[in-house]
Amino acid sequence: MRIFWEKGYEGTSLKDLESALSMKPGSIYAAFKSKENLFLLAMERYFHNSLNLLNDARLTCESPMQALNTMINSIATGGSRDHRSPPCFLLKTVLTTSPDNKTVFSKARFYLDAIRQEFASLLREAVQAGELDAETDIEKLAMWLQSQINALRVEAQRDPNEPRLSWLAQEIITHLGSFRS
Amino acid sequence: MRIFWEKGYEGTSLKDLESALSMKPGSIYAAFKSKENLFLLAMERYFHNSLNLLNDARLTCESPMQALNTMINSIATGGSRDHRSPPCFLLKTVLTTSPDNKTVFSKARFYLDAIRQEFASLLREAVQAGELDAETDIEKLAMWLQSQINALRVEAQRDPNEPRLSWLAQEIITHLGSFRS
DNA sequence: GTGAGATTTGAGCGATTGCTCAAGGTTGCG
DNA sequence: CGCAACCTTGAGCAATCGCTCAAATCTCAC
Numbered sequence: 139m140r141i142f143w144e145k146g147y148e149g150t151s152l153k154d155l156e157s158a159l160s161m162k163p164g165s166i167y168a169a170f171k172s173k174e175n176l177f178l179l180a181m182e183r184y185f186h187n188s189l190n191l192l193n194d195a196r197l198t199c200e201s202p203m204q205a206l207n208t209m210i211n212s213i214a215t216g217g218s219r220d221h222r223s224p225p226c227f228l229l230k231t232v233l234t235t236s237p238d239n240k241t242v243f244s245k246a247r248f249y250l251d252a253i254r255q256e257f258a259s260l261l262r263e264a265v266q267a268g269e270l271d272a273e274t275d276i277e278k279l280a281m282w283l284q285s286q287i288n289a290l291r292v293e294a295q296r297d298p299n300e301p302r303l304s305w306l307a308q309e310i311i312t313h314l315g316s317f318r319s
Numbered sequence: 320m321r322i323f324w325e326k327g328y329e330g331t332s333l334k335d336l337e338s339a340l341s342m343k344p345g346s347i348y349a350a351f352k353s354k355e356n357l358f359l360l361a362m363e364r365y366f367h368n369s370l371n372l373l374n375d376a377r378l379t380c381e382s383p384m385q386a387l388n389t390m391i392n393s394i395a396t397g398g399s400r401d402h403r404s405p406p407c408f409l410l411k412t413v414l415t416t417s418p419d420n421k422t423v424f425s426k427a428r429f430y431l432d433a434i435r436q437e438f439a440s441l442l443r444e445a446v447q448a449g450e451l452d453a454e455t456d457i458e459k460l461a462m463w464l465q466s467q468i469n470a471l472r473v474e475a476q477r478d479p480n481e482p483r484l485s486w487l488a489q490e491i492i493t494h495l496g497s498f499r500s
Numbered sequence: 501g502t503g504a505g506a507t508t509t510g511a512g513c514g515a516t517t518g519c520t521c522a523a524g525g526t527t528g529c530g
Numbered sequence: 531c532g533c534a535a536c537c538t539t540g541a542g543c544a545a546t547c548g549c550t551c552a553a554a555t556c557t558c559a560c
């Protein structure tokens with residue numbers, strides 16, 4: 139997953155996978171039937187990881203909006219210590235792979251949609267908790283939120299300057315707060 | 320440029336370039352010395368096109384902020400008629416090409432920085448015209464603006480749903496307006 | 501220890517990659 | 531027209547691509 143995430147589908151060669159998996163080509167094709175299929179599995183794993191991260195944040199924090207705040211801030215501050223992850227694997231896939239590889243392309247879009255739905259239900263919870271205006275257009279706000287998070291992660295890769303990123307994150311949170319009832 | 324823009328560096332083969340340029344490999348290598356060099360030229364052309372678009376908008380509109388508004392809205396409404404362009408070539412390049420291809424990678428970053436500087440000077444002009452608060456942190460706002468525009472263009476590729484995109488564009492413009500003096 | 505079944509191995513497949521260069525075409529000047 | 535200077539051509543190079551498969555190796559019940 140990591141290799142595909144960093145280098146993309148076409149940028150990753152079988153040699154890369156061999157050394158990353160410590161497997162010879164034969165074993166790779168016995169375990170996963172093709173490079174494409176392995177890529178699809180990597181996306182699936184990434185997808186579930188993302189959902190887990192979101193759920194963990196929700197369970198750790200007291201309110202849905204607080205969960206979002208800490209999530210957004212953790213992107214800005216680098217998340218996992220010194221090793222900063224590339225931007226969203228699914229986003230990179232949608233942007234990178236030519237749409238004539240329909241299997242990969244549409245699966246990436248599907249997962250992105252699913253994550254957006256997860257954001258939506260978190261926002262709905264926030265409405266119920268009175269943290270957001272009851273008349274908020276959840277669908278639109280979820281889309282907005284997802285695109286903002288993606289933009290932040292992209293910016294974090296372009297220039298991992300902590301204060302700037304934190305300011306950006308704060309802008310997102312503040313703007314999100316402006317929908318508060 | 321178009322081919323590289325759509326399919327990325329590694330996703331574009333010499334065959335693609337041959338048919339796009341209507342040139343045989345020999346001529347391609349006589350005119351541009353390598354695939355990498357041709358890619359760099361494509362990026363340079365894209366960069367200058369972008370600057371021209373920005374300057375044209377500025378000259379057509381009455382004020383700097385109006386120029387920004389029309390630019391942002393034109394991204395949402397599809398810009399050039401029916402054919403929607405992929406997201407920013409430079410952004411895609413930074414996200415796609417592995418950083419071990421340092422020439423390509425750093426040149427893409429350089430151009431992105433240069434465009435951000437162009438945004439910054441447009442914003443400075445807006446301050447002088449009294450359209451923005453004199454105490455605005457131009458550098459930060461330029462970064463914010465660029466990341467917002469990129470996010471909008473990415474979203475436009477993910478789902479080219481006009482009303483949604485226009486709403487997104489309006490959010491950007493409104494938020495930009497909140498910096499008004 | 502032995503043999504059957506499962507797994508791993510890596511040489512090497514045909515195809516494609518980015519790229520080269522001798523050969524042939526074109527152009528413009530006298 | 532002849533000749534020199536340029537440009538285009540495309541077969542084909544070495545390297546790499548994703549991938550296969552017979553043979554070697556491992557695993558484990560008896």
